[in-house]
Amino acid sequence: DVESGEFKIVSFWRSEEDCESSRTNDEYYARGLLMLRESARHGMFKTEHFEAWTLHPSDAPLEIRTTPYALTTMMQLDQERGADLANQNVDEHFMRHMEECKSKAGFVGAQRLAGLGDAKGTYICILFWDSYEALRASSKGTAQFDRFLGSFGVSSDGVPTGCRQFLEPSTDLSTRQYLHLHYEPPVSAMPWVRQDTLLSTTFQLAAISFGVGVFAMPSVFSKLGWGTGTILLVMWAAFSDFGMQIILKVAEGTGAGTYEECLYNSFGASGRILALVSLAISTFTANCAHMQFVSTMFVEMNGKSGGLMETLVGPDKATQNFTAIVIFGGLALPLCFKRKLSDLRFVSLGVVIFCLIASAIVCLKSLGLMAHNGTHNTDKVLTVQNLGSLLDGAPVAAFGFSSVAELFHVRAEMSRPEMLPHCAHLASIIVATLYMIVGFVGAFAFDTPGSNVLQNFPGNHLIAFIRLGIIMMITLLYPIINFPCCQAIDALVAGRYGTPSRFRWNLFSILCLVAVLCIDTFVKTLDAVFGLSGALGLGLIAYLLPCGAGLAVSFGLVRVENPGISAYLKRPATIAMTLVVFAIGLIMTFGSTIWIIYGVATNKQS
Numbered sequence: 001d002v003e004s005g006e007f008k009i010v011s012f013w014r015s016e017e018d019c020e021s022s023r024t025n026d027e028y029y030a031r032g033l034l035m036l037r038e039s040a041r042h043g044m045f046k047t048e049h050f051e052a053w054t055l056h057p058s059d060a061p062l063e064i065r066t067t068p069y070a071l072t073t074m075m076q077l078d079q080e081r082g083a084d085l086a087n088q089n090v091d092e093h094f095m096r097h098m099e100e101c102k103s104k105a106g107f108v109g110a111q112r113l114a115g116l117g118d119a120k121g122t123y124i125c126i127l128f129w130d131s132y133e134a135l136r137a138s139s140k141g142t143a144q145f146d147r148f149l150g151s152f153g154v155s156s157d158g159v160p161t162g163c164r165q166f167l168e169p170s171t172d173l174s175t176r177q178y179l180h181l182h183y184e185p186p187v188s189a190m191p192w193v194r195q196d197t198l199l200s201t202t203f204q205l206a207a208i209s210f211g212v213g214v215f216a217m218p219s220v221f222s223k224l225g226w227g228t229g230t231i232l233l234v235m236w237a238a239f240s241d242f243g244m245q246i247i248l249k250v251a252e253g254t255g256a257g258t259y260e261e262c263l264y265n266s267f268g269a270s271g272r273i274l275a276l277v278s279l280a281i282s283t284f285t286a287n288c289a290h291m292q293f294v295s296t297m298f299v300e301m302n303g304k305s306g307g308l309m310e311t312l313v314g315p316d317k318a319t320q321n322f323t324a325i326v327i328f329g330g331l332a333l334p335l336c337f338k339r340k341l342s343d344l345r346f347v348s349l350g351v352v353i354f355c356l357i358a359s360a361i362v363c364l365k366s367l368g369l370m371a372h373n374g375t376h377n378t379d380k381v382l383t384v385q386n387l388g389s390l391l392d393g394a395p396v397a398a399f400g401f402s403s404v405a406e407l408f409h410v411r412a413e414m415s416r417p418e419m420l421p422h423c424a425h426l427a428s429i430i431v432a433t434l435y436m437i438v439g440f441v442g443a444f445a446f447d448t449p450g451s452n453v454l455q456n457f458p459g460n461h462l463i464a465f466i467r468l469g470i471i472m473m474i475t476l477l478y479p480i481i482n483f484p485c486c487q488a489i490d491a492l493v494a495g496r497y498g499t500p501s502r503f504r505w506n507l508f509s510i511l512c513l514v515a516v517l518c519i520d521t522f523v524k525t526l527d528a529v530f531g532l533s534g535a536l537g538l539g540l541i542a543y544l545l546p547c548g549a550g551l552a553v554s555f556g557l558v559r560v561e562n563p564g565i566s567a568y569l570k571r572p573a574t575i576a577m578t579l580v581v582f583a584i585g586l587i588m589t590f591g592s593t594i595w596i597i598y599g600v601a602t603n604k605q606s
Contacts, residue, residue: 006176008072010113016049016116019049019116020049048117048118048119049116049117049118049119050113050114050115050116050119050122051113051114051116052111052112052113053091053111053112053113053114054109054110054111069130069131069132069134069177069178070129070177070178071126071128071129071135071138071139071175071176071177071178072124072125072175072178073124073125073149073173073174073175074123074124074125074173074174074176075090075122075123075124075163075166075167075172076121076122076168076171077090077121077123077166077168078168079121079168083120086123086166087114087123089166090163090166091112093148093162093163093166094110094112094125094148098110100144101127101138101144104134104137104138105134106129106130106131106133106134106135106138107127107128107129107130107134107138108129108130109127109128112125112126113126135177136177139177147161147162148162148163149162149164150162150163150164150165151164152164198422198423198426201410201414201420201423202423203427204406204410205403205406205410205423205427206427206430206431207349207352208402208405208406209401209402209403209427209431210352210355210356210400210430210431211351211352211355211400212289212293212351212355212470212474213289213396213400213435213530214359214400214435215358215438215442215452215453215454216396216399216451216452216453216526216527216530217229217233217396217397217400217435217436217438217442217453218438218439218442218443218445218446218449218453219449219450219451219453219527220232220393220396220397220439221377221443221449222376222377222380222446222448222449223389223392224382224383224390224393225377225381225382225383226377226378226380226440226443226444227381228381228382228384228390228393229393229436229439229443230436232393232394232397232398233397233432233436233439234432236397236398236401236432237401237428237429237431237432238428239542239543239581239584239585240401240403240404240428240538240543241424242577242578242581243404243542243543243547243581243585244403244407244421244424244428244546245421246546246547246549246550246578247259247262247404247407247545247546247550248407248411248420248421248424249550249553249565249568249569250262250266250546250549250550250553250558250560250569251408252562252565253553253558253561253562253566253569254266254558254560257408257412259279259407259408259541260272260275260276262275263275263545263549265558266548266549266552266553266558267548267552271549273492274540274545275541275545276488276489276492277492277540278541278544279405279484279485279488279541280485280488280489280492281536281537281540281541282402282405282533282537282541283405283482283484283488283537284485284512284516284537285529285532285533285536285537286402286481286537287478287481287482287512287516288516288523288529288532288533289399289526289529289530289532290474290477290478291329291516292321292325292526292529293452293526294324294325294328294471294474294475295321295322295324295325295328296452297454297455297467297470297471298324298328298471299317299320299321299324300455301464309323309324318521321521321524322517322520322521325516325517325520326517328471328475329513329516329517332475332476332478332479332482332513333510333513335476335478335479336478336479336482336483336509336512336513337505337506337509338479347473347477347480350469350473350476351470351473351474351477354466354469354470355470357466358463358466358467358470359434359437359438361462361463362438362441362453362454362463363437363438363441365445365457365460365463366441366442366444366445366446367441367445370444370445375445376446376447377444377447378444388595388599391588391591391592391595391596392528392531392592392596392599393531394534394535394592395531395532395533395535395538395539395588395596396527396530396531396534397435397534398534398535398538398539398588399531399533399534399538400431400432400435401428401431401432401538401542402538402542403424403427403428403431404541404542404546405484405541438453442456451526451527451530454467482509486505486509490504490505490508523600524600528599531592531596532593532596534588534592535588535589535592535593536589536593539586539588539589539590539592540585540589542585543581543582543584543585543588544582544585544586544589547578547579547581547582547585548582551575551579551582553569553570554569554570554574554578
């Protein structure tokens with residue numbers, strides 16, 4: 001409440017047992033309360049447990065659908081005839097009021113919280129509105145809301161009316177207007193996948209990394225040699241996995257719950273800024289790579305005659321690619337304005353399924369071609385012509401290891417987070433294996449596989465349908481990746497304790513799409529865009545910053561209360577490995593990025 005300074009945090013739990021046991025979980029709950037105490041007036045706050053019920057929307061009672069504007073009414077109920085009966089009476093009264101609210105413009109939802117344990121008898125009504133104006137037009141001082149609140153002793157028989165008829169004697173209700181910030185982890189990010197098991201967690205981490213980058217692997221194996229390609233994949237798998245292990249150790253040791261919290265605890269405000277900048281760059285460059293992939297593949301699918309794209313804009317390929325990005329970006333942009341994308345949860349899984357099917361078909365078709373036409377590139381083992389070719393190809397191989405971007409979201413969903421490091425190991429192995437198989441088969445089947453191996457099957461109708469499916473899924477994936485990008489940019493602008501802005505969010509979404517158009521227009525080859533995303537995007541978030549946070553603990557710059565974690569990070573072997581990964585990440589982040597940009601500027605793109 002901006003006037004009183006009252007601040008409420010509501011966390012939702014699957015069961016009453018989980019809610020009650022959260023009090024004793026020092027690592028993931030009590031430690032956070034201690035951090036909040038620093039911001040509370042006189043260090044005072046109160047924790048209570050409630051039974052939650054979503055009255056509206058009634059078609060999805062388990063879904064938490066909220067907006068930034070909330071109106072709360074809190075009261076202490078008269079429990080003389082029992083708490084259950086008191087709650088039931090107020091529930092009926094609140095539901096009648098909610099039915100009236102449905103006819104009001106801007107009404108979004110309603111919830112009620114009934115106290116448990118020490119809070120028994122406390123009752124909170126929450127109404128959500130889509131704007132502050134709608135909230136004020138339906139709050140205290142309006143006839144409808146005042147009728148809901150009621151009055152003391154003004155009815156014909158002299159008894160209280162409205163909510164006040166249910167109050168405990170000598171108490172009154174309290175109404176507050178809140179600017180509401182809703183933080184929701186991507187629960188069930190992979191639909192139809194059972195959560196919180198070793199298999200499901202490993203699958204989620206692997207699915208985050210596995211995507212269209214797999215179709216660029218044959219190009220890396222062909223240009224640098226299959227031996228070099230294998231070494232690069234194994235190296236990036238090991239290094240990205242090591243980075244995840246280090247950042248998880250830092251998070252456990254410092255009590256951080258998010259990636260940016262880890263960096264804030266390690267380097268202060270500058271660490272938080274670095275984390276948000278790296279997250280914004282990582283997601284933005286990933287969208288650049290995906291839109292370049294979609295546009296080049298769609299234009300190529302129109303055939304040599306140009307098809308629809310030539311009819312629209314003429315024969316120039318660059319203009320056709322630009323137009324394709326405008327078309328697919330324009331289709332995705334309205335979804336970028338949404339602040340909640342739970343309806344698109346299936347997209348990530350759809351991309352993985354389409355890419356797995358396409359990879360399997362590519363491998364089968366390529367094996368058939370090798371059986372009839374023989375193999376290619378088998379003599380190219382370590383064919384790195386110069387340092388420039390390595391700086392071009394290495395980040396393309398690194399593009400496939402991006403699990404760290406969603407690592408803490410997956411961690412937030414787990415009741416046993418100690419299982420996550422093992423899942424990260426398995427996911428890195430799975431992704432490296434899949435990328436290696438496609439890289440080998442594609443490089444051996446075609447002399448020059450190109451930056452997208454799918455383009456080597458022009459007459460195959462099945463692969464054509466799968467390519468069209470991938471184009472559709474990648475277009476829907478754009479707003480999902482844009483979400484954390486705009487979230488990070490908005491957090492940078494607002495500050496650590498700032499308020500998100502819908503106007504800024506929409507503006508950043510538009511500016512990001514314009515920037516994607518500019519990048520993909522000037523960087524004309526898919527390999528170069530994949531390289532930029534792997535070097536600049538993942539170099540920071542997957543290698544430099546996690547290792548930097550680990551080194552801060554290793555050299556005593558950050559206090560870690562857990563002696564086991566502190567001892568692990570201060571081992572000579574751990575420090576040596578951290579320095580190696582940090583150095584390699586430094587070379588790729590800045591060396592490869594500068595080299596690729598130089599190649600773009602001098603028309604020497606891969």
